[in-house]
Structures are given as structure tokens and as C-alpha cells.
Amino acid sequence: MVAVDIGGTDTKAALVTGTPEGVTAVKHSRRGTPRPVGPILDLVTELVGELRQSSEHPVDAVGVVVPGVVDEVNGIGVYSANLGWEDFPFAAELTQRTGLPVAFGHDVRAGGLAELRMGAARGLRDAVVLPIGTGIAGALVLDGRLYSGGGYAGEIGHVDVGHGEPCGCGQTGCVETVASSAAIARRYSIRTGRPVNGAVEVAERVRLGDQDAVAVWHEAVDALARGILVLATLLGPEAVVLGGGLALAGDLLIEPLRDRLDGLIAFQRRPELRLAALGDEAGCLGAALLAIDMLEDR
């Protein structure tokens, strides 16, 4: 099948083969995401057409995932401020354009599904898969299934952890305001007056002992630990799987995060902290799994 992950910056597509237990991308394609929804549909249609043509076997379905609030049952993109749609019937439109059955889902939850079936959350009953990028949202794996809460679940990036800084969402103290990759880069630049090329560069400066970088990193780890504590208190997950760009920092992230969480936790079930296994391919692989599940259900 063809899988498409429509992101705020890039749209990734892949030709994918496999089973409900695991899939492999055999060919990739990546383009900048246009705006608004019309040009996005054109791009998805084009990517599906190209990958379909290049396939040795007939393509039998398409899986598409998007950010924002997503109604997976009815195939509707309910809301994305960033990409500019409201109540848009993606599944129906793309079925018509491609002539193929389309499975439609949420990028973070689809990535969580991929980590659950074939990645770092495999075998777990209760887990949170937490990609940390421009924003922070979690895929909630509860009793072995992805929970969507009508499309609204998992917004741990917008829980108030008490640091008091305003967030674009209108609230204050949100986890992602200090702990997302974007926030780490922005807060380092504001603090030092030196622009940086993302959180990766701040991580490098932490390794070199730059005290401003250390302070910003420390605040990010604290906010993230407090967010994970809330997840532990409400959901008792066996593990939290850290993904997205920030997880590329590896031990520099996970070791202080584990220490901070140890310092905060009281009676809660202590979640194991793991690094995600599938990198930024998780969304595409999850979209493919959604398409396979859809075909199996028929």
C-alpha cells in the first residue's frame, strides 16, 4: 500500500509492504507541505500516483495521517490551526481522487500504533508513546489499544506544570512551552541572543558545557518529567516511549529525565523510559498499518 504522513513542514509518503504485525517501507518520497487543504490534496494524490506507478505489485489501499484533531471513525480532519482545515472529509475526498480505499488517522496515534506493533512499545499493555518535536502530544496505548477520546486525547503538551510561561494555546505553564524541540531552541536564542539551528544544536552546546544551554535543557527536562508524572498518576503506564526530534539526544535526554522523575514520583507506578525505535518513519508506518487493518476488517 501507499502511506502518507502530512506534517506541518513536510509530507512524507512511502510504498509499504507487510502484515498487521509489521510493515516495511520499500520506497520513500518527501515534499514540503503546501497550504491550504486544496493543494495538500493535490500533493497527496500526486504522491500516491507516483508511488503506485513505481510499484511492482498492485497497490490495494492508501493510509493517510494528519496532525490536529482527527475523527478517525468518520475519516474527518476536524481541526488543524497550522494546516488550515476544519471538518474536512479527507477519507471521502481521497477515496474519490485515488479510486482506492483510504484509511485515515492521526499522525501521533498512528506513530504510536507502529511503535506498539513493531517498535519500542511492542508487548506492552499500557504505554504512552510521546513524540517531542515542534509540539508534544502522546499516543495513549491502554489495555493494548490506541485510545483517541473522540480525537481529543493525549494532549500532554498542554498540561499546566507550573512554570507560568504563556502558550500559544491560550493557557499558561504548558509542558510544550518549555520542553518541545522548538521551545528549547527558541528559549536558548532568547536567553543568549544567539540564534541556533534547532534543539539539536542546543544539545551539542549542553555537551560542551555551555551554561545557558544547560539551564534551558534542565528546565525542559523538569517540565517533561512533571508531564510524565501526570501521565503516571492518571494512567499508570508501564512505559513512556520518547520519540520525535528531541529523542535523538538519547542519554542526554533520558538520563536526567529519569533522575528528575525519580525525584518527583510518590505512590505512582513508575514508568520505564524508553527511546522510540522507528524515528520519523513511525507516522508513515502507522498509516500503512491503519490501511492493512482496514482491509482485514472487510
Place this chain on the structure above:
Amino acid sequence: MVAVDIGGTDTKAALVTGTPEGVTAVKHSRRGTPRPVGPILDLVTELVGELRQSSEHPVDAVGVVVPGVVDEVNGIGVYSANLGWEDFPFAAELTQRTGLPVAFGHDVRAGGLAELRMGAARGLRDAVVLPIGTGIAGALVLDGRLYSGGGYAGEIGHVDVGHGEPCGCGQTGCVETVASSAAIARRYSIRTGRPVNGAVEVAERVRLGDQDAVAVWHEAVDALARGILVLATLLGPEAVVLGGGLALAGDLLIEPLRDRLDGLIAFQRRPELRLAALGDEAGCLGAALLAIDMLEDR
């Protein structure tokens, strides 16, 4: 069947008839809960024996629910600080003593199950049933099923909402430190030097315009609204069902709570606030439902 709800103060038992969709208690019994676990088992055995003897029909099973951390799958009371047990095999012990099959569960989740099947949460897919008494914990109804998180889920009473007061659990800012019935009574007494007979009396004084009572009530409502906001952010429930002693305050609780939540909510799905339907019988009715489900599963 016979249902038993072992509480921190009283143990309630009932002779119950019905189906998986709804049950009725036909005879009640209530005693003070002794300590530690040996005398508790004696009491439960005695209550089951009495109710069984008084029944016109043969009793085919027992349902027992307890507070604390509960392993429902293996029938084990994992931990209760208040009642003094650790890893105690309730289901096995009570099966031996009564000679009947025993379903064992968690008081709050069993109460949530009763509200879901036959009370204020009936027909909902995603909801939180939130009894507010000595403490605060929620039963999470997710995709139409009770979620237990290995026995650790739903501890919304111990989420930090920023008021800074220390909690018995070792954390600070916990919802229940200012919003539980016990906390409302305690904080009013400390503030005024006047002892009160529970949160019900504080509620009466709020109605009479006592400014200290109004201030304590207002702080409780604020903490509770912030806790419900966290539930909305992470789980997106359609409704939050308020139960326990504090919910007896009715509109005095639910109206300012709705206003405060309206003031806090940003992009989240706005949960409907409802009052529980089953009162303090919910735990017993839920225990009976667990017993019925156990018999049906055989």
C-alpha cells in the same frame, strides 16, 4: 448474589438481584470496618453468611470491592495504607471461607461500572466517574470500558494543580488537599477556629453567606476545575460524573464548577458535568455487577 464494599470507615453489604445491565439491592447491611485484614475477612464472611441465610433464592456468587491499589485480574489487594494490607489474596481467601465464587475489584472503578451500566454515565463511550469523599479518585471509562492501568489508574486527586499545599502522599498542590470533602471541612476549621461536621456543614454556611465558607468552597471548586481540565486535556471525556459526599451539594458544587471550567478550557473537548445517580450504593452495585460478569464469563 451478595455484594460487599469495604470502606475506610464502614463496610456495606447487600443482597442483590439483577442482570449485567442493571441490579437492585433487596437487603442492606452496614458495619464499622475493623482493622487489620484478619478481622476484615471475618466481618465479610459473617455479612455474606447472614445475607445468604436471609435470601429466598440460593446465592451463587460474591462480589467484593476495596479501596487502594487493586489487582483485579488476580484478585489481590496490592496496597491500602488506610486499611493496612499489602499483596493480600482476597479472592482466594474469601472463596475458601464462603465456598462461593468471588469477584474482586476496586471500589471506585466498580462504582464507575455501576454508573456506566445503570446510572449517570449510561450510554457514554468516554467518561470519568469522580467520587469526592475523604479522597478523590476517578473511574476512567474509555471506549466504553473501565480502564485500570494495572490498578494504578485514575488518581486525579493527586495531580498537582499549583496551590502549593502539602499532601499526605508526599507531593504538593494535589487536587484532593483542597477539594475533597475532608479537606473542605478541615480547611474551614483551621481558617475559622470553628470545628464543623464535614463538608455538608461548610456547604450550609456557604448558602448562608459565611465569607470564610465561601472562600474555602471557592478554592475547592478552583482545584477541582483544574483537575477536570487535566482530565479533558489527556482523555477528552464526553462527561465527568461527580459523586461521593460532596456531590450531595448539587448545584452549589456543579454551577460554580462549570463556570470555572469554562474560564479555564482552551482547545479541549468540553466535558459535560453531571451528578452521579447511585449515591453511596454505587460501590456495592458495582461489586454485584462484577460478580454477574464473572458468572457470565464462565
